[in-house]
Amino acid sequence: MLIPIGHETRVQRFPYVTVGLMVLNLLIFIPTWRLEISYHKQMEQLARKIISIDPFYFRDKRIKEDPSLRRYIDTIGDRSVDLSEEKIELVERLKAEFEELEQNRPVYKWGSKPDRWNIITAVTSAFLHRSWIHLLGNFLFLWMVGCNIEDRWGPWFFALFYILGSIAASGADALGRMGSSIPMVGASGAVAALMGAFLLRYYNTRIRFFLWIFIYIRTFHAPAYIMLPLWFVREILFASSGLQAGVANWAHIGGFVFGALAGLVLWVSGLEDKYFVPRYSLDGEEHEVPEGYQLAQELLGRGEREEAKKKLISTAAQHGGYLPAYLTLGKIYAEDKNKTELIKVTEAIIKHCFASNELHIAMEAFQRMIKIFPDASLSPVYQFRMASALTSTGELHQEACWAYRNLAATYPNEMLAQKSLLTCADLLTDKLGMHENAVRMYNHFLKHYSSGPLEGRAKDGLKKARKAMGDPTI
Secondary structure, eight states: OEEEEEESOOOSSOOHHHHHHHHHHHHHHHHHHHHHHHHHHHHHHHHHHHHHHOTTHHHHHHHHHOGGGGGGOSOOSSOSOOOOHHHHHHHHHHHHHHHHHHHHSHHHHHSBOGGGOOHHHHHHGGGOOSSHHHHHHHHHHHHHHHHHHHHHHOHHHHHHHHHHHHHHHHHHHHHHTTTOOOOBOOSHHHHHHHHHHHHHHSTTOEEEEEEEETTEEEEEEEEHHHHHHHHHHHHHHHHHHTOSTTSOHHHHHHHHHHHHHHHHHHHHHSHHHHHOOOEEESSSSEEEOOHHHHHHHHHHHTTOHHHHHHHHHHHHHHTTSOHHHHHHHHHHHHHHTOHHHHHHHHHHHHHHHHHHTOHHHHHHHHHHHHHHOTTOOOOHHHHHHHHHHHHHTSSOHHHHHHHHHHHHHHOTTSHHHHHHHHHHHHHHHHTSOOHHHHHHHHHHHHHHSTTSTTHHHHHHHHHHHHHHTTOTTO
8 A cells, every 4th residue: 555645845934725635525525425325225125125026237337337347257148037018017016216316416317437438427426426535535635735736726726626627637538548438526536636746846755654564564655757657657557457447537638638638738839927926925915925935835844944044045046035935044043053144134024125115024033043042133223123012012112121131242342232221221211120130231331331421311210220119319
């Protein structure tokens, strides 16, 4: 047994349509499955009565429904059972009841039948399943490839592509089983179309498999460009030999070919890049996701961090300070505990966010930096602006104090160092009630910057802090 259980390519957007398709299939399956069980029980009772009278009925019925089976049965000729008129009348009545039940089954009514093919049942058949295993198996493959194709092409085109894939798969099944009245159901044809598109657009992705052969159990990785073509060849062999009864091999083949061709046309024509490039939203507006950023995500998924960092840096440079690239770099440098690079990329994030008024993102990046490196400081201007932004929230006074203090400690000769010391001392006494610390900070200021223009402010702040402490000399 060989089952795919994951792959390395990440997505940037939540796959709403993929999840929606799974939910819709589940909601349709539960009632139709119960109806199928009910119909099956009634049909089984009738079948026993019919066979007791006419043992050849179901053999002949099967051949009539699927003419391709005729070559597998040697004795089709004369019946060996002579029926009286009374029994003939009884069996005809039972047959009519049986066929009425069969035609009212959801699978038969809404499944795709080659001898009466139409677009409506080509679509509805993709939302019907015969068993839980059938349903969950399709869910597994839909999740494996659907999330990425939806992320690549966007939800609306992905939904349309899924429907078109189900039609193409149903049409291929109708051609492969020409004349048959046995219905084909299941999402596997549409999923096969997604697999074809996945092969074209993510051919180098390594897929993780679970292998179980008797007592031999292991997992391994293999690239999509090897495993998906092998699966396709397998489907062709089974379809041409007829050895896999009950499986819609022709639908799989048709869906896969349609998906691969569609993916190729969109890629080569440039329509994909023009209309379906993935987008991200950080400020309420959507922005295109560059190819380099997607490749960096794939490299990270494979554990190739150094190559991913190079690709992220080049993507940020080529696309005018691409914010998601900087954010991802920040996460990497934070995990690596690389202080120097984390400070650089955090400042790049803050510059971008101040320019685009995305202060919440800037504050998250800054807080991550000082959480890992409490003494870290940006350049004076951005450190001061970041500290001011933290103060303006009305809640992050402690973090703001850290930012002001680090600026003063790192750049003691800068004018902003003096402002930072006094602002930090003001916060300590006015907002945090830490009057002793404020007194020490004011005294430090007066000791080192006594002749500066802010001396008066420092003296006033010192008196206020000492008074708050209950100093009787004030």
